Amino acid sequence: MGQELHGSAKGEAAFRLGPGARDLALSLEASSLESLFGAAQGLRLKTRLTGTVDHMKGSFSDQRVKADLAFRGLTPDPLKASVAFPLTLSLAPFALAPDSRGTMEVDLHGQVPLPHVASLLSLDDQALGGRVEADLRIAGPVASPRVTGELRMIEGAYENFRTGTILREATLLVTAENGRLLIQEARASDGEKGSVALNGWFELSPDPGFPFHLDIVLRDATLIRHDSVTATMGGDLVFAGNRQGALLSGEVDSPELSLTSQPPLPDDEILSRLLFGRTVTQITPLQALQLANALDVLAGRKGFDVIDHTRRMLGLDFLEIRDLGVELDAAALRAGKYLAENVYIEVEQGLGPESGRASLQWEITPNITIQTEVGINAEAGAGIGWKWDY
Numbered sequence: 001m002g003q004e005l006h007g008s009a010k011g012e013a014a015f016r017l018g019p020g021a022r023d024l025a026l027s028l029e030a031s032s033l034e035s036l037f038g039a040a041q042g043l044r045l046k047t048r049l050t051g052t053v054d055h056m057k058g059s060f061s062d063q064r065v066k067a068d069l070a071f072r073g074l075t076p077d078p079l080k081a082s083v084a085f086p087l088t089l090s091l092a093p094f095a096l097a098p099d100s101r102g103t104m105e106v107d108l109h110g111q112v113p114l115p116h117v118a119s120l121l122s123l124d125d126q127a128l129g130g131r132v133e134a135d136l137r138i139a140g141p142v143a144s145p146r147v148t149g150e151l152r153m154i155e156g157a158y159e160n161f162r163t164g165t166i167l168r169e170a171t172l173l174v175t176a177e178n179g180r181l182l183i184q185e186a187r188a189s190d191g192e193k194g195s196v197a198l199n200g201w202f203e204l205s206p207d208p209g210f211p212f213h214l215d216i217v218l219r220d221a222t223l224i225r226h227d228s229v230t231a232t233m234g235g236d237l238v239f240a241g242n243r244q245g246a247l248l249s250g251e252v253d254s255p256e257l258s259l260t261s262q263p264p265l266p267d268d269e270i271l272s273r274l275l276f277g278r279t280v281t282q283i284t285p286l287q288a289l290q291l292a293n294a295l296d297v298l299a300g301r302k303g304f305d306v307i308d309h310t311r312r313m314l315g316l317d318f319l320e321i322r323d324l325g326v327e328l329d330a331a332a333l334r335a336g337k338y339l340a341e342n343v344y345i346e347v348e349q350g351l352g353p354e355s356g357r358a359s360l361q362w363e364i365t366p367n368i369t370i371q372t373e374v375g376i377n378a379e380a381g382a383g384i385g386w387k388w389d390y
Helices: 114-120 267-276 285-298 306-314
Strands: 002-018 021-038 044-061 064-072 079-091 094-098 103-113 126-141 146-160 166-177 180-189 195-203 212-225 229-242 245-259 318-323 331-340 343-350 357-365 368-375 380-386
Touching: 103 114, 114 126, 114 146, 126 166, 146 180, 212 245, 245 267, 267 285, 306 318
Parallel strands: none
Antiparallel strands: 002 021, 021 044, 044 064, 064 079, 079 094, 079 103, 103 126, 126 146, 146 166, 166 180, 180 195, 195 212, 212 229, 229 245, 318 331, 331 343, 343 357, 357 368, 368 380
């Protein structure tokens, strides 16, 4: 991934180079900065910072760089930072590189209005409110510096226009110490009588895969407000894992899901349109079975998931009945199982003629997968899949 930086800058520099002296003094101003990131498959992400970097002053002396800068435009008050790190400079032969054996210091102070963050991230269907105050320090050996300080959110707010999720009066206090970000306090109201709170930690070291642990407390929190659906829930949940995977566990107390429509319709009609995009009179018998199970769950009854029960009884990792059309003949059964940790086989059989197929996926590495497939008429195919996460 490459990075391009566009804008304008002006400054002054004074050098003093010689056998016994390698000193540099720098003063710089930059404006209208625009960052362009290039990634695989032609993806390019542009971030525009409509502001200026001014009063940036730096020096290089005794194999060490020191700089102070202030960034204006993104925030009402300047974000101020100071940095110091070791740098090895050689004239013959010429070489310029950070010295990993030395120590570094970075200090950052300032406030960031969250609406500005939303505009930078192009969150068109979401809104942020409030501000974050930062007082952070990164210091220690270049190879393993430590982060200390705190981040505090004041008068925070969040709204998702697609799901209707609303958080108001949000407060957050995050401290950094001993290689972790600790959530000391985080709470918000749902805009009505409910509330959401959490605490936990994030590990800053990449060695164990950046593990994290969050305890989430929901108290009559309305988290979904849709034209047709409103969902309110309470309970204590745990969300933990690392960058390789995460697990959400815990119990939700008496979740409430209400269905409404204009004009008013029965619950089964609303749910049928939400789940399948069809009226009750248009769904297939298999969809009718799923609809009845969903209505049992909404009514507070346990319900019976035929598909999941059958999957576990047969020892399969995946089982699905696909509805490919209105007629029952268009349905198909898909079943899959891992033969080994990186080898997965899947079979699909429809009720109609010439609808069967089988496929095998072999993950050679996390980024490379071989896929083979054969149809009912012995039509075969193979391919190699490649992916890159960044």
